[in-house]
Every structure is written in C-alpha cells, then in structure tokens.
Amino acid sequence: MRVIVSGISGSGRSDAVADLENYIQKNYPKKKIVVMNTNRMMWKTAQELRMDVKREKMLDLSPPTFQALRSTVFERIIREVEEHEEKHDELAIIINTHATFRWREHLLAGWDFFYLTKLKPDLFITIINIINDIYETLEANSLWKGMNNRLQLGIWQEEEAFTTKLMAETLKKPFYIVARRQPPETLYRLIFEHEVSEKVYLSYPMTHLKDDSKKNEIDQLAAKLRKLGFVVFDPGTMELEKIHVDIPEDIRVFDFYQTVYRDFQLIDQGTMVIVYYPEIVHSSGVVNEQAYGFRNNKYVFAVFPAENFSPFTSFFADKTFMSVEALIQFLQEELLPSRQLIKDQEK
Numbered sequence: 129m130r131v132i133v134s135g136i137s138g139s140g141r142s143d144a145v146a147d148l149e150n151y152i153q154k155n156y157p158k159k160k161i162v163v164m165n166t167n168r169m170m171w172k173t174a175q176e177l178r179m180d181v182k183r184e185k186m187l188d189l190s191p192p193t194f195q196a197l198r199s200t201v202f203e204r205i206i207r208e209v210e211e212h213e214e215k216h217d218e219l220a221i222i223i224n225t226h227a228t229f230r231w232r233e234h235l236l237a238g239w240d241f242f243y244l245t246k247l248k249p250d251l252f253i254t255i256i257n258i259i260n261d262i263y264e265t266l267e268a269n270s271l272w273k274g275m276n277n278r279l280q281l282g283i284w285q286e287e288e289a290f291t292t293k294l295m296a297e298t299l300k301k302p303f304y305i306v307a308r309r310q311p312p313e314t315l316y317r318l319i320f321e322h323e324v325s326e327k328v329y330l331s332y333p334m335t336h337l338k339d340d341s342k343k344n345e346i347d348q349l350a351a352k353l354r355k356l357g358f359v360v361f362d363p364g365t366m367e368l369e370k371i372h373v374d375i376p377e378d379i380r381v382f383d384f385y386q387t388v389y390r391d392f393q394l395i396d397q398g399t400m401v402i403v404y405y406p407e408i409v410h411s412s413g414v415v416n417e418q419a420y421g422f423r424n425n426k427y428v429f430a431v432f433p434a435e436n437f438s439p440f441t442s443f444f445a446d447k448t449f450m451s452v453e454a455l456i457q458f459l460q461e462e463l464l465p466s467r468q469l470i471k472d473q474e475k
Contacts, residue, residue: 129220130209130247131319134227134238134292135255136284137272138262140308144255144315145224151312159320160216164208166225166238169201184271187231195240202243209247220319223249227291230284244295251322252296253315254289256390257308258366259383278379282386304397305390309365317359326464327359327398329391329426331418333411334367342406349404349452356459361394388416395420400427402455403445408434419444427463431455 135141145163152159174181174197181189189197209221226238259282266272266281289305296303302322306314317325330353332346343364350360366387391413395401401421403414422428422444430445431452442448449455 129251129319130223130249131220131251131253132223132225132227132249132292132295133253133255133315134225134288135257136226136228136230136262136281136288138265138269138281139255139257139285139288140261140265141255142224144306144308144312145222147312148222148315148319151316156316156320160219161222162212162219163222163224164205166201166205166223169204170197173197173201173204187229187236194236198240199243202240202247206243206247222319223247227254227288227295228284230280230287235287238291239295241295241298245299249295249299250301251319252292252301252303253318254292254303254305255308256285256289256305256366259285259379261308279382282379282382286386302397305393307362307365310362311354313354314359314361317357321357325357325359326400327361328353329361329395329398329401329417329421330363330404331401331414331421332364332404332406333409333414334364335413336409336411337407339407345406345452346404349402352452352456353402353459356456356464359398361398363391363394366390391417392420395426396424398426400429403428403430403432404452405430405432408432415440422446429455429458 133141133145135144142165149161149163152161170186171183174186177197177200179197187194205223212221213219228238229236259278262281262285263276263278266276267274293303304318306318330346330350337343346364350362353360395417401418403418405411405414418428418430428445430441430448431450431454432441432448433450435450437448447458449458
C-alpha cells in the first residue's frame, strides 16, 4: 500500500503521521509502516550534494534548481519504495509531503506528475486543520513568523486538498480529507482497512445545542461506532472553538462557506450518514446534510428522540430510531452482517 499524505505547513500533517506510527506500534505491532518525509529528504539531499542552500531559503531556489533537487528526491523515493516492498509483503508506505507550497504570495508545485505516475500511489489523504490553529502554529515558528495571513492560509489549505484530489482522480484512486483532530484510528482504518471499513459521516446539531453535556453523548456515539469498526468523520473536529475578535471579516466569510463545502466532501467520501439529535433543536446543517446524503446515494440512519417527528425527518432517512441503543443494535445485528454478505458475494 502506497499512500500520499499531504497537508500545508502548520496543519499538523507530520504530527498526525507520527500519531499513526505510535498507534500502530501500540495496537498492531505486527503491522509494518515506513514513512518518507519529502521535506526532510530534500534538505538531506541538498546537503549530500554539497549545495549551498540555507534551509529557510529552500523555496527561494531558482525553479530549475528546485525542480532538479525535487526530481533527485523523487527518484530516491521510488527506488526506496521498491526496496522496502521487496523485503515486506504487507507494508504501508506513507509519503509525507506537500502537494503545493505557497511562498511569498506565489504558488509552487510540491509534486511532479511524471514521478507521481511512476510511483503509482494507492491512496491519497490530505490532513486539514482549523485555520486559527495553523496560524498560531506558524507564528510560533521562526521561519514563518510575521508572514502569515489567515485568509491566505485558508486558501492554501483548499488548494492543497484540491490539488491532491486532482492527483487521485488522475490515477483513479481514493481520496480523503482527514481533520488533524481526528483520532489516529481514522488514518489506520483508511490505510489498512480501506476496502472493508464502513465510513460514516456523523451529523448532529452544533450551533443551537442548549445543553453542553450533550456533546459528551455525541462523543460516546462516535466511540461506539468506532468500536463497531466504522471510520467516523466527525465535523466537530473542525469546529472553530476560539473566535478571535481580531479575525478580519473576509476569513469569517471564507470559513462560513468552507464549512458547507468541507462537510459535503466528508459526506461524499463516506458510505453512510448517521444523523443524531441528542435533543430536539433546530439545525439547518443537519437538515441539509441529511438530505444531501440521501440524495447522493448514501445510506442515512437518523436518531430522533421523539415519536411525533416531521415526515421530512423520516423521508430523507433509510431508517429512523428513537434511541442510540436501537441504532447500535440495528447496525450490529442487521446492517453489518448484510453488508458483509454483499461484499462476500462480490468477491
């Protein structure tokens, strides 16, 4: 399994990959994973070639020099990937990289499509993060301090995911966005259990929840779904918790629209939507996500804690339950066995 994991500077991409390595070592010590970090490899290669390059000025290299250095690294990656695969039958190789660089108001390519087609990755993942978290991370870095703009970081993150998705579509391979705050189990299941895991988008009210303790119930449902073997895409992992009064209006508007597009992408990359109302409150997001999932060929299962619900609640759902317990029982006893039977018949 060859996996491209992309993400912009400050997104926590490398931390997410490191968390995955630790998770595998702790829970699946027999699994083999190799991580190749293209940024570190480029710097190491420049040193080996005795190039007079300052690390903080790597992106200031002339385009031909930068491309030549990048090509040397990609040749090495392809060679080392093949060497690792000759030694191990079941192996996941993670290429930890940028798809794009945004430097000095200019967009640079992080990958060469020629080498992409030679590497032939099996899976593409982009790590995304809350813009405020990215901004604060970069501002704490001496290389990036004073150079950051929240709106441009948001645009760069969208460009990174968009470019990675284009790579995946070019090679006809799966693509996922994964929030940095998702547990490492998410990356593990996407990489090692991609073909067999069910992927769920968990839809629930956020803005108008009256009881803060209800968030714990949402987290408990997510944990139960993961225990059943589901990959759970939780939109709450991208919720903007810290609203800074000094954030310009343009980034607020950008984040406003991006929330909708991002959540629809999370639905698109799943196999089903589970709608959960821990209490009966208005939620435009849940209503639209439920209808979007249903109209886009996703299974939709809703938990609505009342007998007298609107016909629209059940119309845009394949099945409606009054409790989480009833939902879990259905998933465990009916849905999962039937889905497994279909998969066995398709083999």
